[in-house]
Amino acid sequence: MYLPPFPLFGGLLAWATVYFLGFKKQKWAELILGAVAFILAMVVQNPIQQLPLLGIGIRSNADVIARGTAFTLGVALWVGFVAGFVQEGVKYFLVKDKSTKAALFIGLGFGLTEVLFIVIVPIITVVATGGKLDVPVLQALLSMIERYFAVLFHVGTAVYLAYASRNGFGGKGLLSMAVLHGFVDTLAAYGQLLFIENKILAMKFTLGLEVLFAIITIALLVYTLPLARVEEPEEEKVMW
Numbered sequence: 001m002y003l004p005p006f007p008l009f010g011g012l013l014a015w016a017t018v019y020f021l022g023f024k025k026q027k028w029a030e031l032i033l034g035a036v037a038f039i040l041a042m043v044v045q046n047p048i049q050q051l052p053l054l055g056i057g058i059r060s061n062a063d064v065i066a067r068g069t070a071f072t073l074g075v076a077l078w079v080g081f082v083a084g085f086v087q088e089g090v091k092y093f094l095v096k097d098k099s100t101k102a103a104l105f106i107g108l109g110f111g112l113t114e115v116l117f118i119v120i121v122p123i124i125t126v127v128a129t130g131g132k133l134d135v136p137v138l139q140a141l142l143s144m145i146e147r148y149f150a151v152l153f154h155v156g157t158a159v160y161l162a163y164a165s166r167n168g169f170g171g172k173g174l175l176s177m178a179v180l181h182g183f184v185d186t187l188a189a190y191g192q193l194l195f196i197e198n199k200i201l202a203m204k205f206t207l208g209l210e211v212l213f214a215i216i217t218i219a220l221l222v223y224t225l226p227l228a229r230v231e232e233p234e235e236e237k238v239m240w
Contacts, residue, residue, distance in 0.1 A: 001134060027101070
């Protein structure tokens with residue numbers, strides 16, 4: 001099964017979910033700002049994640065697995081929590097002075113841009129190096145489900161960050177979302193590394209992770225979407 005359409009469809013389905021949950025009027029400037037936020041986060045995140053590993057001779061996932069379980073867990077924690085703190089930190093910087101509704105669309109733009117990144121980069125890699133992007137049907141479907149909930153997760157965290165900032169506990173709000181994001185990404189990173197060693201176990205682990213991620217995301221949305229429906233006294237303009 002050709003992989004790229006599946007995560008793309010998951011992202012579009014998340015966008016449609018936000019639309020049908022009552023956010024029909026699109027805030028295009030905030031969507032674009034969310035896209036910029038994702039690009040900025042990647043510029044900061046990738047060197048922090050990769051340079052220390054390159055410095056100790058890690059060139060591939062196989063190199064990580066070869067150093068044993070404890071090292072693999074350590075790398076997963078490093079990759080996961082760097083992603084959590086960098087991504088939520090960038091989002092917080094951009095939503096802390098905005099309404100919760102504006103933050104929702106910034107989070108949506110962030111998540112949708114991440115989908116495009118995940119779809120486009122492997123295609124470029126395959127074109128440059130050869131190979132195929134065919135995966136088993138179950139793995140393709142899991143990629144769609146994972147992107148669906150990932151986009152909605154970014155929506156929920158962005159709304160919560162804006163709400164926390166407006167109500168005087170921005171620092172605590174940022175810490176809680178960064179830790180939650182880091183926890184989820186640590187599990188995801190470990191699952192990816194596990195595929196090198198044991199594909200069957202990795203698939204079972206991934207299935208369990210997707211269920212947990214869905215529960216976390218739904219709980220986050222149940223809490224945050226009502227906050228984003230609150231009418232603000234005056235409309236904001238995006239400051240570029």
